[in-house]
Amino acid sequence: MSTIRQEDFIQSIADAFQYISYYHPVDYIQALSAAYEREQNPAAKDAIAQILINSRMCAEGHRPICQDTGIALVFLKVGMHVKWDAKMSVTAMVNEGVRRAYLHPDNKLRASVLTDPAGKRTNSKDNTPAVIHYEIVDGDGVEVICAAKGGGSEAKSKFAMLNPSDNLVEWVLKTVPTMGAGWCPPGILGIGIGGTPEKALLLAKESLMAPVDIQDLIARGPSNRAEELRLELYEKVNALGIGAQGLGGLTTVLDVKVLDYPTHAANLPIAMVPNCAATRHVHFHLHGEGPAVLTPPSLDDWPKLTYDSSKGKRVNLDTVTREEVLGWKPGDVLLLNGKLLTGRDAAHKRMTDMLNRGEKLPVDFNGRFIYYVGPVDPVRDE
Template sequence: MTVIRQDDFVDSISDALQFISYYHPLDFIQALQIAYEKEQSPAAKDAMAQILINSRMCAEGHRPICQDTGIVTVFLKIGMNVQWDAKLSVTEMVNAGVRKAYLDPDNLLRASILADPAGKRINTQDNTPAVIHMELVLGDKVEVEIAAKGGGSEAKSKFVMLNPSDSIVDWVMKTVPTMGAGWCPPGILGIGIGGTAEKSMILAKQACMESIDIQALIARGPENALEELRLELYEKVNALGIGAQGLGGLTTVLDVKIKDYPTHAANKPVAMIPNCAATRHTHFELDGSGPAQFIPPKLSDWPVITQTAGNARRVNLDSLNKQDIATWQTGETLLLSGTLLTGRDAAHKRIVELLKNGEALPEGVDFTNKMIYYVGPVDPVRDEIVGPAGPTTATRMDGFTEIILEKTGLLGMIGKAERGAMAIAAIKKHQSVYLIAVGGAAYLVSKAIRKARVVAFPELGMEAIHEFVVEDMPVTVAVDSRGSSIHTSAPLHWQAKIGKIPVIQVNSN
């Protein structure tokens, strides 16, 4: 009989979460490098370069790949011959490991979990509780699959109960374009088929945690119906032309992983969960001999990529005006220097409440001729100005955009992924602009931030309003002052250029 000690289990959970916060799985790096080398879209290739550069920097600096350090999901297979030497329950031990990892002073991870989700939405401050799935199996070991799943990609999860004769391919091809770029492609699609509604979702999540091996499958050919389905979806989804960060290109998915389970004769439940470019997961076993050991990959496993400014336009944020932004074109790369303010969901809600009530904004919050960056940064450690500070999904701010542009003198916004029709209409009306930073390049972005201070709503934690002083922060013009959106035009262009499927309008709304 194997005895698993409480401290060994807690430490293994904590060490795993720290490990995956700054080390991409090697299969992801290899797959992204292949995609980078063959990519023909300049904007998508630049986005992939930033993701690869960021990944190497995080591996070297032991800091998070993405500012969204995820919600922890754990799959446990517990051998029936295992004996626990513990005073806590298994669930309590998992959460103790999560708490230890996220509060580690050498590599603080962002606490993103909110209690009372339908009410006050209060941050738990330590990223607990985790989402835990447990299964008793034969044997004398504990097998652990653990992931830290980002909220942007999780928000794009989809489920459908198809009729038995309905086509899964047709549903996926209809659904993927509606997901937009908020899930930070390129990544993988996890698909679960069968069981019941909740079982298919669990299968899809488990599929997201499998290794990327599509190139090996292409090389040897399919051996069963699921492998045939994987290959068909891989080719057709990439033929949509959505591309890295939705900027149009050859690679939208690095792999399509599928798990299935027997289902009722009247049903065909299908779930789809994307995993983003900051994919974080690992697997380990405990056999009673001590905590799990995690072997760091070699830095030589990362490609050496040097990014140059090229034809990027340098922008002084402190002297910016409407005449300046009117000259910007969609797809153009900018290097921003100067002062900008931050704000995301909770801050936007408070700002709009103040505006509607005719009240003044807090001291230090003046958006006149300024840009706002949608970000919730990780707390700094050691000599950092700020921790990883990549963009959050901009569509969540769409409902606030009109009143803020109308009432505050804001010139533009920076986030990730596309804007919806309502926000684009407001941008066009007020001759504003929307820029994107690369999701999955948070540590790289943070190195452009020279000063940082909280100026309003400190009680909101990572959602407080910060003032950043940046130098050469790289962004791409996504919606120009005339209302043209690269997330609409570029995928259509690349879809037609790839030419494998009829052009499907890519629209997230």
């Protein structure tokens, strides 16, 4: 019988969320590197290169892969014979681990979780509470998956209650283009089929926690209907030509995951949850031997790419004209210099409300851009 100590469990959760904030899973990096080599669209290839370079920089400097450090998601499989040496509940311990991770002084992570979501929408300041899924299983250990899911990809989650005679593949191919590029491809599509509506969505989310292995499946061939669907959807979704960051190209998804569950004879529930280019999750086990040991990946797992800025168009933001802007095309690389204003949802709403009331804005926006970007917390004296 394993005994899990409170402090070991909390620290494991905290370490895991710090770890995934700056380390991509190696299987994702390898798949993205292969996609970079295959890509023929210059704009898409450039976008993939930027993701890979950014990823390596984050691994080296221990800074977040993405400014949106996500909502904390934890899957727990708790062995029936586990003993806890703890005064806190498991839920409270998970949330304490998340709190430590997101308030870490050497790599503070953006807190995006809001309480009272249909009312005051007040930031909890520490990204708690986490979304936790429990399963009680045989055994005397605890299996843990921690994931940080960004709001952009979560916003593109889809669900439908189809008729049993409807075509699942047609629904996916019709729905993916409606997601645009706001889910930040190239990523992974998780498909959940069957059960009830909430079960289908949980299956779709859980499927994203598995390794990227579509190329292995292509090599060995499918052994069941779920694997047949993975292969068919992988080929047909990529054939849509959405591509990296929506710029077109060969790779929209690096993998498609499918999990299914028995369902009512009258129903065919299907859910689709995308994972963005900031794919962040880690898997570990606890058996009472102390906190989880998370081994950093080798920097050799990243391709050694450099960014050639000489091909970019230099833009002086203090003097740029509308005529210059009209000459820009999707995929162009712009090298910006000058004053750039930033703002997000609350700022845009305030500006719209003031303009509708005929009030003067507190900032002069003539000849200026607003970069729609979320805040990032500084670390110490940075």
